[in-house]
Amino acid sequence: MSASSSAENAALAKKIVGILKRRFGEIPWWPGDTDEVMIGAILTQQTRWENVEQALRLLKERNLCSLSALCAADLPDIESAIRCTGFYRIKARRLKVLAAFVTDTCGGVSVMDTIPTEELREGLLGVNGIGEETADSILCYGFARPSFVIDSYTERLARCGGITTHRSGLKPLFESILAEDPHVYHQTHAHIVEYAKEWCTKKRCKGCRIMALNG
DNA sequence: GACCAGGTCCTTG
């Protein structure tokens, strides 16, 4: 059976969140300072996280793992460090644009930290190369704001779990059933990705037993 | 060799 009302979708989402929390407990996710989170958020677009880690290592080795360093760096140097993440030319440009936005437009991370979440989100979305997922990743993991991240894995798991809400409705759905606590948002999204990476393939559920893991 | 990966932007119909 599948949910048809928003109340049923919310109940399903709550149940799934609880199941995943019991299954995974506390897990580490996206460590690093705000600059590193923002850089990683761009690099992970359509890319495996393991490749992003490699690129972050190279950036650190070359003293390029900060937005101020990226502002001053030459494009080819950035490209060479992040090549392993794919789409490296466009991502290098996006890093430059983001770095300029943070340092020049905003006046630095400490200033951004004082901006209300919705306003900050709109600002980020106005940056070329930053869409909803990247913006919410930056807000959630970089600025500890309760802005839930919806990625392809969240979408897959929701489908596997029988949630009928379409992608655009998932963010408000999850935010409505979670405590407004950045740590809860971090862990919940981490749990979803950990589970869906293994069990929910692109088009169909591959033996996903999310609703059978006890309810 | 085919297919996919923690998206986003731009161009068409």
Added chain:
DNA sequence: CAAGGACATGGT
């Protein structure tokens, strides 16, 4: 506004 293509390396 939906659909399609471009961006690109690396792993299974």
